[in-house]
Amino acid sequence: MIELSEEILLRMYYKMNQARFFEEKVEDLFEKGLIYETTYLSKGEEATGVVSCLALEKGDLTSLTHRGHSQAIGFGLDVNMMMAELLGKSTGYCKGKGGSLHIADVENGNIGANGIVGGGFTLSCGAALTQKYKKTGKVVLCFAGDGATNEGSFHEALNLASVWKLPIVFLIENNLYGMSMPVSKHMNIENISDRSASYNIPGLTIDGTDFLEIYDVMTKSLRYARAGRGPVLVEAKTYRYNGHSSSDAQVYRNKEEVQKWQKKDPLIRFVNYLHENRVFTDKQIQTIEDEAKTSIEHAVEFAMESPEPEITTVLEDIYA
């Protein structure tokens, strides 16, 4: 088992808590009608989103999914600006024009969350091509869901990335469903990582609720891609606790299944590890959790107090 420094453990646990509180807050704001458009929550998937990003080096890039809040927080986005964007405020990442589905911080390497399932695969090829062409030594972390791997763009991107040896790690968050479709009905394989065989690239399946395994495999995969050896396909098995979106009655799954996964909760596993290995005292753990929670409360205050965009901005930013 890998050993992680206290510093990285602290960052991981803090951000995973931030992600959890962020999603709970969004749920709450949605119910109160303050967020008016449905959002896709990543509760249960905090480990894949946060930990994989913490395995990146400064300057690496990422492409996020529609279920991207944990990913964004892991990548280092500012929760104030994220929350402001969800509330459509001028201080948000996209000045209120994008919303949750399009949170982007391009200057810092987040080339955007995506409302188009599978939209990020080929964009990641392009971002990786830039790195290769300019010899930056940087890698692209491309997030996607299980359902997205049935889009043609997944297969075209993997093939291209393979033959051009592009520095990309494709991380598939396999939460067992694409909306209402269980994996067993939308593909005829058990492990999505098997799809790597068609493109002659490494493919691995990992436990997406286990931060140690994610960190270990992602670090190695990123190193492989960074060395110029081509892309890697990593599949992390995980689970979303909420419905697909806020309008989902969840007729396609039962409560027992949700509860089964909640026993493997990535945050609980994390805190158990901290206890077992006596990394932090109980008091320290509590402080981390409290600070994470406070940061999200501040984010909501920031977002609520922020101004709406000026109506004239509707005509701005059409062209660069």
Add this chain to the structure above:
Amino acid sequence: MEINEMKKMTYRDAIRLGMTEEMRRDDDVIFLGEDIGLYGGAFGLSEGMLDEFGEARVMDTPITEAAIVGTAVGAAATGLRPVCEMMFMDFVTMGMDALVNQGAKMHYMFGGQAAVPMVLRLPAGSGSGAGAQHSQSLEAWLCHVPGLKVVTPSTPAQAKGLIKAAIRDNNPVCFIEHKMLYKMEGLVPVDDEFTIEIGKTFIERPGKDVTIVTYGTLLHKAIEAAEFLAEEGIEVEIINPVTLYPMDMKPIVESVIKTGRLIVAHEASKTGGVGGEIVARVVESEAFDYLNAPIIRLGGLDVPIPYNKELEAAVVPQRNDFVHGVYRLLNRE
């Protein structure tokens, strides 16, 4: 059953009813799309259809728009009558090759062989805060492709009649349904032989002073404007093309000959929109000589749909834009 019996229902239920009646009538009609079965469709439109028709006819697909449209084209050309759904019209971009390069052209390109009797259902439009990739009105793209038919219902009755006609049509029909109309209620003919002829333009409200041509959500804003203007004694004639392509221009031309004043409006971006085509055809026609004022085109701003609610609303024409447009044409401002 009385032939003119009507029942109150929503636009969404009317589409479902139309599809359901046609699937009962003809075993060759199948329905495919993402999450249309057990889930009942992203907007609940197909609730209950899986129960009635089973998995062999209500087919949940993987997330694979290119294959949905391509499969529909191939199945249509060989004896089935598929109805397929893009969860949002925006995703038609991924099915575009099969639609534009294959389905639309086969019959002509093959010298009259192979019919492609398929319907592509496309939930369109802004107003729900869904952002730039889930709110577009891309009808003009489709109206630029010979071989396709493009229809869009604006009321529950039209929804039922048109979906049925689209399913019975022997050509690829793009059926554009506005998401913000799903919950709208209206009277719908109960008769299961009720259809609305594709390729026919309708006069929604007669008037003599100004002609407004529009469809979708804007039709309802135009009607509100007309009611307001009626109190001032201004009679607006409202025309709904229903079939956007190929469009029946006759009622529009006749109306302009009568009123001499024209407003054309749609939610889609103004530049390159269907409205420009309507205007061009009016000025090419004998109505040209009867025009008393420049034509007004109301359209969506030429921007992607923003997320913020107020910005989003600012993109599309509103009731007052119609009112002011009419005043301008009548020199009342």
